[in-house]
Amino acid sequence: MKEKIESLLKQTLEDLIHEGVIPPCELDIASVSIPPDKGFGDFASNIAMVLASRAKRPPRQIAGAIKDAMECHADIIDRIDIAGPGFINFYINPSLWVNILHDTHAKGKTYGTSTFGAGKKVQVEFVSANPTGPLHIGHGRGAAVGDTLARILAAAGFDVEAEYYINDVGNQMNILGLSVLSRYRDLFGQNIPFPATGYKGDYIRDLARRLSEIHGKNLLDEEESAAIQTCRKFASQVILDEIKADLDSFNVHFDHYFSESSLYSNHKVEATLDDLRDKDLSYEEDGALWFRTSSFGDEKDRVLRKQDGSLTYFAPDIAYHKDKIDRGFRQIIDIWGADHHGYVPRMKAAIEALGADKDCFHALLIQLVSLVRQGKPVQMSTRSGEFVTLKEIIDEVGKDVARYFFLMRRCDSQLIFDLDLAKKKSDENPVYYIQYAHARICSILANAADQGLLSDVTQADLSVLATGEDLELIKTIATYPDTVVSCAADLEPHRIAFYLLELATAFHRFYNKNRVISDDGRLTKARLVLIDAVRQVLSNALALLGIDAPESM
RNA sequence: GCGCCUGUAGCUCAGUUGGAUAGAGCAACGGACUUCUAAUCCGUAGGUCAGAGGUUCGAAUCCUCUCAGGCGUACCA
Numbered sequence: 001m002k003e004k005i006e007s008l009l010k011q012t013l014e015d016l017i018h019e020g021v022i023p024p025c026e027l028d029i030a031s032v033s034i035p036p037d038k039g040f041g042d043f044a045s046n047i048a049m050v051l052a053s054r055a056k057r058p059p060r061q062i063a064g065a066i067k068d069a070m071e072c073h074a075d076i077i078d079r080i081d082i083a084g085p086g087f088i089n090f091y092i093n094p095s096l097w098v099n100i101l102h103d104t105h106a107k108g109k110t111y112g113t114s115t116f117g118a119g120k121k122v123q124v125e126f127v128s129a130n131p132t133g134p135l136h137i138g139h140g141r142g143a144a145v146g147d148t149l150a151r152i153l154a155a156a157g158f159d160v161e162a163e164y165y166i167n168d169v170g171n172q173m174n175i176l177g178l179s180v181l182s183r184y185r186d187l188f189g190q191n192i193p194f195p196a197t198g199y200k201g202d203y204i205r206d207l208a209r210r211l212s213e214i215h216g217k218n219l220l221d222e223e224e225s226a227a228i229q230t231c232r233k234f235a236s237q238v239i240l241d242e243i244k245a246d247l248d249s250f251n252v253h254f255d256h257y258f259s260e261s262s263l264y265s266n267h268k269v270e271a272t273l274d275d276l277r278d279k280d281l282s283y284e285e286d287g288a289l290w291f292r293t294s295s296f297g298d299e300k301d302r303v304l305r306k307q308d309g310s311l312t313y314f315a316p317d318i319a320y321h322k323d324k325i326d327r328g329f330r331q332i333i334d335i336w337g338a339d340h341h342g343y344v345p346r347m348k349a350a351i352e353a354l355g356a357d358k359d360c361f362h363a364l365l366i367q368l369v370s371l372v373r374q375g376k377p378v379q380m381s382t383r384s385g386e387f388v389t390l391k392e393i394i395d396e397v398g399k400d401v402a403r404y405f406f407l408m409r410r411c412d413s414q415l416i417f418d419l420d421l422a423k424k425k426s427d428e429n430p431v432y433y434i435q436y437a438h439a440r441i442c443s444i445l446a447n448a449a450d451q452g453l454l455s456d457v458t459q460a461d462l463s464v465l466a467t468g469e470d471l472e473l474i475k476t477i478a479t480y481p482d483t484v485v486s487c488a489a490d491l492e493p494h495r496i497a498f499y500l501l502e503l504a505t506a507f508h509r510f511y512n513k514n515r516v517i518s519d520d521g522r523l524t525k526a527r528l529v530l531i532d533a534v535r536q537v538l539s540n541a542l543a544l545l546g547i548d549a550p551e552s553m
Numbered sequence: 554g555c556g557c558c559u560g561u562a563g564c565u566c567a568g569u570u571g572g573a574u575a576g577a578g579c580a581a582c583g584g585a586c587u588u589c590u591a592a593u594c595c596g597u598a599g600g601u602c603a604g605a606g607g608u609u610c611g612a613a614u615c616c617u618c619u620c621a622g623g624c625g626u627a628c629c630a
Binding site: 033034035036037040044046049052053058059083084085086087130167170171172286287288289290299302303304305306307308310312313337338339340341342343344345365367368408409410412413414416418421425426428429430432433435436437439440443444445446447448479482483486490494495498501502505508509511512513515516517518552553 | 555556557558559565566567568569570571572573574575576577578579580585588589590591592593594595609610611622623624625626627628629630
């Protein structure tokens with residue numbers, strides 16, 4: 001609908017430029033928006049004000065010329081007003097609005113999808129937590145955002161891949177092995193001081209216990225490095241399996257798990273380092289190998305290989321992103337915790353140095369989540385083992401509430417997750433408000449089915465819906481496809497959460513003021529079509545957030 | 554010190570990328586169930602958009618400075 005008005009406006013502008021009424025300009029500036037108040041029509045354009053200084057004529061006069069030229073489209077536009085400093089307000093012919101419902105019905109689950117990103121391969125990489133411990137609440141936000149963003153991009157027509165990068169190489173994995181071995185020895189009375197940097201969570205003791213069930217006390221006799229290896233391998237495998245199970249119960253799905261160690265076994269790290277050296281992008285200094293990231297906007301050069309000969313985290317990460325580029329992704333979206341924001345310039349530099357367009361890389365930074373229980377902040381730290389796991393959150397408040405809470409804020413705004421609030425099954429909880437709207441509709445549809453009213457609704461005369469709350473509902477349904485596109489274009493999934501509230505509100509208001517099933521047969525049929533469309537859109541939008549749409553509550 | 558994010562109603566947050574009288578939810582107050590689910594609806598009240606300058610027809614939005622909170626500033630990951 002919006003596009004229709006926009007193209008009409010552009011066409012009119014072109015004609016007026018041709019006639020010399022207004023000076024030449026790019027047609028792109030002719031955009032149409034939904035006004036803040038219903039009194040300003042269905043759509044509005046500020047084009048006359050934008051053109052005013054260029055045309056050296058008052059905006060209202062230009063608006064008048066545009067209005068006169070557009071009034072011939074009476075089949076689409078009911079009325080055109082000029083308001084305020086020079087806004088052009090369009091009132092759409094109600095019979096056109098009503099047609100949206102045919103569209104919703106015909107498209108069903110695909111209503112809201114588009115070809116916006118057609119033909120473009122994008123990758124979203126998220127969570128990517130080290131397999132050194134269970135996922136905690138901070139990972140939960142990244143998981144919900146990443147998974148939802150992937151769903152939104154797919155709905156907008158992109159060819160999307162969701163990927164998890166497993167950091168299964170490096171020092172923290174040895175610390176994990178050492179931590180488990182230490183607890184294992186404890187079980188057999190060997191009291192060796194626990195490593196200062198070790199992981200202290202109870203899950204480490206569980207892993208040690210399970211290891212003892214498999215190996216008995218055999219690991220005590222092994223050489224320490226071999227025993228650490230055994231512990232490490234076992235622990236990371238078990239933990240990764242648990243992470244996958246947690247993600248599954250959170251309705252988060254990945255197309256691909258990418259192992260860091262594969263970069264080594266396929267010699268990709270080596271190849272990348274060679275590549276950088278051959279292009280003179282790296283150099284030796286002070287016994288270390290440096291990458292000239294400062295030539296690409298970073299504030300200083302970065303170390304690839306340390307003095308002790310081992311590689312930094314950065315080195316394989318460059319190889320990893322080179323691999324992403326080689327896989328043909330037009331957009332590479334990394335979802336990171338905001339505490340990693342200092343890492344963005346060097347990754348961008350790396351992308352550019354690798355010869356890719358630096359704008360193809362987006363680091364989406366997710367701000368911190370702090371947990372509040374009974375009004376008090378819950379302290380968390382992975383190393384000390386004091387953290388609330390994602391699994392605990394899901395068990396406590398449910399998957400749907402947890403996902404919605406993570407998705408209802410802009411990513412760059414810090415999130416206070418109030419556990420007591422999340423558990424309340426009341427007005428304070430927006431998730432139930434939205435799901436309740438869906439359940440209510442299902443209930444009405446079931447009633448209608450019992451009365452045999454659903455048989456010939458496709459022939460319903462929808463023109464009876466052209467007023468009041470019925471029309472408001474239709475207009476809200478009509479904005480859904482645009483909302484999905486804007487979320488995909490701006491990488492802002494929270495807008496779907498707000499859209500759902502808006503649609504649920506419009507429905508509840510409609511419900512309280514009107515009856516769907518009434519003595520008026522024509523109106524009943526039309527309204528059954530209407531609420532089924534609302535049900536469909538609620539269900540589609542909830543699916544983007546990975547939240548269930550219950551048929552009864 | 555430098556860099557990034559945030560600051561909007563008592564609380565939690567939106568604000569379509571510069572547009573019209575700044576909006577929701579919760580909390581407060583007052584109403585609505587003989588009716589398809591009251592986990593709902595309607596009404597009232599609530600604001601120096603942290604502060605000060607600037608840019609222009611027009612600023613919560615863009616620029617500069619100040620203040621406050623968070624994060625970062627590794628040859629850690």
